[in-house]
Amino acid sequence: MSALDASQTAEQIGALIGADRVRAAASESERTIAGVVVEPASADEIAELVRKCETEHITLAPFGAARTLAEIRHSQVDVAVSLARMNRVVAYEPDDMTVIAEAGHTLEALNGHLAERGQCLPADPPFPNLTTLGSLIAEAKAGPIRLSEGTVRDLLIGIRFVGHGGRIVHGGGQVVKNVAGYDLMKVMTGSFGTLGIITEATFKVRPAPTNYALALTSFMNTGQAFEAAGGLSNAIPLIHLEIISPGFDAKFGRSGRFLMLAGFGGSGAEVQYLRTRIAEVLGSGAETELLEGADAESAYEWLRDIDVRGAALVAQMAVLPAELGRCLDQCGSEFRAHAGSGVAQMFLGGEPSAEAIYREAERWREAAHGAQGHLRILAASPGSRDDLNFFDEPPAGTLNLMGRMKAAFDPAGIFNPGCFVGGL
Numbered sequence: 339m340s341a342l343d344a345s346q347t348a349e350q351i352g353a354l355i356g357a358d359r360v361r362a363a364a365s366e367s368e369r370t371i372a373g374v375v376v377e378p379a380s381a382d383e384i385a386e387l388v389r390k391c392e393t394e395h396i397t398l399a400p401f402g403a404a405r406t407l408a409e410i411r412h413s414q415v416d417v418a419v420s421l422a423r424m425n426r427v428v429a430y431e432p433d434d435m436t437v438i439a440e441a442g443h444t445l446e447a448l449n450g451h452l453a454e455r456g457q458c459l460p461a462d463p464p465f466p467n468l469t470t471l472g473s474l475i476a477e478a479k480a481g482p483i484r485l486s487e488g489t490v491r492d493l494l495i496g497i498r499f500v501g502h503g504g505r506i507v508h509g510g511g512q513v514v515k516n517v518a519g520y521d522l523m524k525v526m527t528g529s530f531g532t533l534g535i536i537t538e539a540t541f542k543v544r545p546a547p548t549n550y551a552l553a554l555t556s557f558m559n560t561g562q563a564f565e566a567a568g569g570l571s572n573a574i575p576l577i578h579l580e581i582i583s584p585g586f587d588a589k590f591g592r593s594g595r596f597l598m599l600a601g602f603g604g605s606g607a608e609v610q611y612l613r614t615r616i617a618e619v620l621g622s623g624a625e626t627e628l629l630e631g632a633d634a635e636s637a638y639e640w641l642r643d644i645d646v647r648g649a650a651l652v653a654q655m656a657v658l659p660a661e662l663g664r665c666l667d668q669c670g671s672e673f674r675a676h677a678g679s680g681v682a683q684m685f686l687g688g689e690p691s692a693e694a695i696y697r698e699a700e701r702w703r704e705a706a707h708g709a710q711g712h713l714r715i716l717a718a719s720p721g722s723r724d725d726l727n728f729f730d731e732p733p734a735g736t737l738n739l740m741g742r743m744k745a746a747f748d749p750a751g752i753f754n755p756g757c758f759v760g761g762l
Contacts, residue, residue, distance in 0.1 A: 347396060347416060348374045354390055355383045363418065367408035371399055372418035379423040381537040385504035388535070391417065392503070392750040399754040400535045402470030406477050409717035410728050411757055419535060421472050427451055428538060436495065438540045441472030458546045460487035464643045472536040478528035481642050482578035482601065485678040487544070491527045496540030499526060501533065501747055510540060525743070531754040532762060533747040547577065550603040552634040553616050555626040556595035563596040564663030566620060567677035570600055571659070573619050574612060576678065577601040580641055585672035589640055599641055644674050650719045651686035651695050653702055657711030668705045683716065692722035699726055729759040
């Protein structure tokens with residue numbers, strides 16, 4: 339879109355839903371998505387916007403903090419849709435343990451609200467203060483506690499989104515036992531804004547954990563670390579179980595070591611029992627340190643938010659837990675592994691060439707495929723993106739089905755085009 343076209347589009351959208359709802363992109367991340375940003379304040383305004391975009395063949399992409407799309411889009415869409423104005427808690431039923439909130443509400447803000455009744459939404463992607471509920475669902479984000487709590491798909495019981503024709507679609511319900519429309523929620527989870535714009539979600543919530551503690555153990559190599567993690571995972575109910583490579587060990591003063599971080603909690607008696615069991619499973623020769631209270635919370639937050647901004651390449655591998663250590667050894671990269679879940683994020687630093695980034699990505703992908711798993715690129719240097727496949731290529735039949743679904747949900751092709759599996 340030319341500067342003139344962008345100006346005209348902004349003017350037309352401003353006339354439609356209000357000039358105060360339209361602005362120029364304010365950051366480099368936003369500019370990577372689009373030059374024009376629209377901030378609707380209701381689902382009805384989004385519906386008006388979608389109808390306008392379909393009529394005028396204007397492409398758009400919803401975003402939260404503009405982090406994920408800024409890392410994977412190859413080129414701009416015409417309009418970026420910020421949900422920042424749609425940030426209310428719509429309804430909260432602590433006795434039923436359910437909450438309804440708008441998509442622009444952040445995970446941190448929601449959990450601050452729930453904490454007043456001793457509850458939480460047990461999802462922990464990096465930087466919850468920057469993670470909107472819409473992006474949590476659309477990008478299927480998860481963190482360490484996926485081991486004990488599952489992912490957002492397991493917590494989502496209702497969803498609203500604006501789709502083709504500006505229709506406001508509702509799937510699911512407001513009580514945990516209501517599973518009507520569950521397939522629709524599964525479809526929207528991890529759809530990256532390619533099927534519609536999520537406006538509201540209903541979640542089941544859980545009691546907030548108590549007496550959190552963290553067992554920190556160091557190892558000389560990957561094999562030792564993952565062997566110990568496998569033993570713990572089979573023997574003990576943990577909140578999370580992570581392994582980090584030596585590139586991140588300085589935080590804990592364990593230079594050159596692979597670190598296993600096992601989180602657990604419960605009543606005082608439960609925590610004491612788990613401490614004893616961890617020591618028994620790991621054996622007397624293990625170099626284990628126990629962190630409790632503020633020290634444990636601080637270590638967990640650092641682990642959750644491991645900051646790799648500026649990395650030349652970031653990818654996420656998912657394989658069987660028993661295969662994860664071997665695959666990471668084969669890749670030879672720095673990593674954070676959710677050892678009990680079979681998921682790991684890998685990082686390539688420095689300033690490699692686009693060709694070197696491409697080769698590394700393909701090598702990581704071969705390792706994942708060799709274990710019957712998959713790999714997704716999370717971020718890459720802008721100059722290397724044109725040659726990268728950010729998603730694995732599915733079988734032809736699966737891709738055909740996904741294409742038909744895209745055509746059914748988005749026949750005008752306006753929702754975040756070219757930013758999903760197979761270029762959908």
